[in-house]
Amino acid sequence: MKPITKAIIPVAGWGTRRLPITKIIEKSMLPVGNRPLVDYSVQELISAGVTDIYMVISNVEPCQVREFYKDNIALNQYLEERGKTDRLSLAKTLPDNVTIHYISQDPSAKYGTAVPVALATTEYNLTEPVFVFMGDDFIWNPGGPSAADSLLSVIKTENDSAILGNEIAKEKVSSYGVISVDEEGNLIKVVEKPSISSAPSNMVNVSKYIMSPALLKEIVDYVSAHDFGPKDQEYMVTDPIDSYIKNGGIMRVAPNSGEFLDGGSLEGWVHANDVVCGSIN
Secondary structure (H helix, E strand, O other): OOOOOEEEEEOOOOOHHHOOHHHOOOHHHOEEOOEEHHHHHHHHHHHOOOOEEEEEEEOOOOOHHHHHHOOOHHHHHHHHHOOOHHHHHHHOOOOOOOEEEEEEEOOOOOOOOHHHHHHHHHHOOOOOOEEEEOOOEEEEOOOOOOHHHHHHHHOOOOOOEEEEEEEOOHHHHHHOEEEEEOOOOEEEEEEEOOOOOOOOOOEEEEEEEEEOHHHHHHHHHHHHHOOOOOOOOOOOOHHHHHHHHHOOOOEEEEEOOOEEEEOOOHHHHHHHHHHHHHOOO
């Protein structure tokens, strides 16, 4: 199987759960330690071999994500003039062989996790397997396999897709999409917010995927075929995943061996900072 060199990262949401701070700071740019949330996934994907990242951003300007990942000429000049050249590497946020492509999404239009995947797939005619990671959470596993590594470990062919499964306490499953897996380690379906007694497992979906070309097409078709209003259901990526599996597609389940850190809520963001900063010697 060829290396997977492309990834989609949606970062266009308003971050309403984090108001009022997200009025001026994009949710994916909230700091965890000394880096923004989204950069943990970006650097992980780069380490896994990704060279093209398709970042789905808001159409509101200025875009802080775009500013973070471009070279700051004035800062570089300042560091050189002040003899602080040892910090130039910290100011360079992307290696030269990695490109971020930006796709603008109107946050007042179609809403849900399937929409940015469909936008990026269509805009750049993506016809090979891609990683799909959300921009406001990440897996923390220093010294162990990353989420990308775990997903790659279960893929057998380019026609396969994969989903990361994160084990949680059984009593918390009713707040999540719970993964139902067969005896061969393949996804049966994601059951949204089941009761504790009816949950098929204590493994939940944390929106880290490898998506095959067939699944990407399923998502594009799903978004194109429906016209949900702003107060109707969201365009959830788990809906076309369900159709993909029913049509014979394979989605393998990769167990997560790290800690899932979510910056989308205040409590999750504080915990993420505690974990990351607490690991610094």
